[in-house]
Amino acid sequence: MAVDFNILVGGEAGQGVQSVGMILAKTFAYGDFHVFADQDYESRVRGGHNFFRVRVKDSEVLAFSPELDILVALNRETIDLHEKELKTGGVIIYDGEQIKTPADSKKYINIPLLKLAEDTVKNKLMANTVAAGAAFGLIGYDFDLLAFILKSEFARHGEKIVNDNITAAWAGYKLARERGAGLNIPSLQPKIGNLHRLLLNGNDALCLGAMAGGCKFVAGYPMTPSSSILEYIADKGRQYGVVMVHVEDEISAMNMAVGAGYTGVRAMVATSGGGFALMVEALALAGMTETPVVAVLGQRPGPATGLPTRTEQAELWFALHAGHGEFPRAVLAPSTAAEAFYAAIKAFNLAEKYQTPVIILTDHHLASSYTTVNRFDLSQVKIDRGELLSDTEVSKMKDYKRHLVTASGISPRALPGQGKALVVTDSDEHDEAGHMIEDAATRNMQVQKRLRKLTGLRREIAGPELKTSPGAGATLIGWGSTYGAISEAAYILKQDGHPVNTLHLSEIWPFPAESVAVALGKSKQNIVIEGNATAQMAGLIRRETGIKADASILKYDGRPFSPAEIISRLHEEVKAW
């Protein structure tokens, strides 16, 4: 029987919901399970309601499921909100000394978390570890794996903290084994193979991809969901040759990255919609000065401050059109954490090859959800710096022209300080040498030269992933982080005798119009599924291919799609599919 096991940990901000959740996720991943974990939290430091969901399968998993086997309730509100999500036979771990339960039912398993932490290690803070231990006790998971994860998590705090955590976890584990006996809770056993997949979220993957891809400079101002990118690079960059500058505002961030890009290092910014709005003028600057730069735009619900800690896909058109005037750009929208790693590398290659900005469009759901992925093969990472001149080539040049007009539109690139070449560029329209001009002929040549780069750039963009199913009538169309939920919905529908095709875009601009048109032209019914209120991808497809979607399933409540929601809304909202 296939494993599909779900645990949700809930509590107030500040109660350690995320740390318990991560220990669960890591311990399952260490046991060679596939894991998908997502988190839901409020824009506050203490209080409110937060939860962390961990889904465990024995095959690839890229979406959450709200059907819970175990609910770990660190407060009463968690029971009130999530009890209804329990599967038949699902159970609740709660601290009976802290929380009064509404009913005396076998599904409530009282584990006095605080008391056990006090009694065993005299440290209330370890109540969370007791909870993690209890969850594994209920399913009889190999305790040694949990002990190993606790050891690696707390190693930096010293041996006593490690041992106390293990002791506290064992207390929870033991009591849960006793109290859960006879409840028919499924047992879950780790495998021995130890493939050791990576467990990471979209932002982690982007950071690793950026660093593998030679990013050397990042500037940013903290903003959910991209702050963790800045923090990771700031920390690891010290040892790995990447400078992260925490700047005064996002205007500075983008201008700084453009300055670094002009000087010859691979440079990146990471922000969300509000911050990106401030960066937009300098995005156009990168377009005009033909400066490579990569911008990570992690979407969250807008407009303005919106729902800061939640998810949305409503900045597709913003990413496509941001910036005054006309200039080439690429927009990549990775669908999974694994894709995010490769998208970061590709973004830097495209930015340097075409000397223009590249936007990586993600969202809170992708940025902060954890998945298990196969270890990235770094030996396969290709670095393409485009037409960057060597020192020898530069030394032979007399009058270097930064914006030389060429057939491809790409001008060979020298760097300031490289030999005697003077690298001159201007946000004003300029001549080939980079000096400002007013005449119409030069203006026309430079506009055409810049836009000619789109011809090459267009060829670099991967077409959508099309999965056809025999007998399918409808095609479900998605982009970015909805990939997991749509794919799983399609899988379930096929099992249920209602096959559908799926078409998913992970690279959006220049738009792969031809391949999208071919795929959709054959489909009887095209249904776009996206996380916004105005069907932006449906609009883009229509603009670029002339094909009008037959229906759209839209979501803008700040929460991610689950496969089950997609299926039920197809039934409710779409006629005869």
Next chain:
Amino acid sequence: MVTLNDYASTVPIAWCPGCGNFGILQAVKKALVALNLEPQRVLFVSGIGQAPKLPHYTRGNLFNGLHGRTLPAATGAKIANHDLTVIGIDGDGGAYGEGVGHLLAASRRNIDMTYLVHNNQVYGLTKGQASPTSDTGFITKTTPNGAGLPLNPLMLALASDISFLARGFAGDIEHLSGLIQAGIQHRGFALIDILQPCVSFNHTNTFAWYKERVYKVESEGYNHADKAAALIKAQEWGERIPIGIIYRQERPVFEEQLPQLKAMPLVKQPIDPMRIGALLDEF
């Protein structure tokens, strides 16, 4: 040996005849020649306005970016290649209006660069509107009731604990050139506010007006290491206007504190994807 010829440009100049910018251009060239800096080692970063056109009229690497955003672009460039001598050039609109937040941040950070601000107390390129440093009551098309209070850029710089602060005068090229040299040689962020007559739109603060008033602080035994004295000197305006180094201190330089830059400039460090293998083990 670097000569003035190395800094001669053939790009036609778009400034008004008699503009204070000509004197500043001369002073910049003389400073670079005096320091024996070759044009390829210099990176000019400038914004938008009449002043920021200056680098086009000499030679060097040039990133002529957005209005008010000179300092972030210059900071990114300096961190990317700290071997370059980075000189920022703006007018009072870009430096003290649109980009004033960046001025405070760059000064606090103490990035090693020199920032020349051509301060003519008026917007030239957009044709005569009030600037952040215009006198109170200055009537222009955008301030028909007269401009408000002028910003004192020297006080602002001192409040951000700047490490090098000077004021020069476009009408005294030798003296200004000396200040620019000192600013470039200073390790850290150097702001040089340059009093610049505007022959088209500012008929009060003319060459003659300044010549009657400016005096060199160094000729009066002024101690530019004394911050309390600098705060007083920065407020002196009217009958007597001080020029020279107003304040100077040694502070840790931003990029010198980055371990990533110890071995060599960032731009010279090779790209090696395999290097992050150990990081993968942490997941």
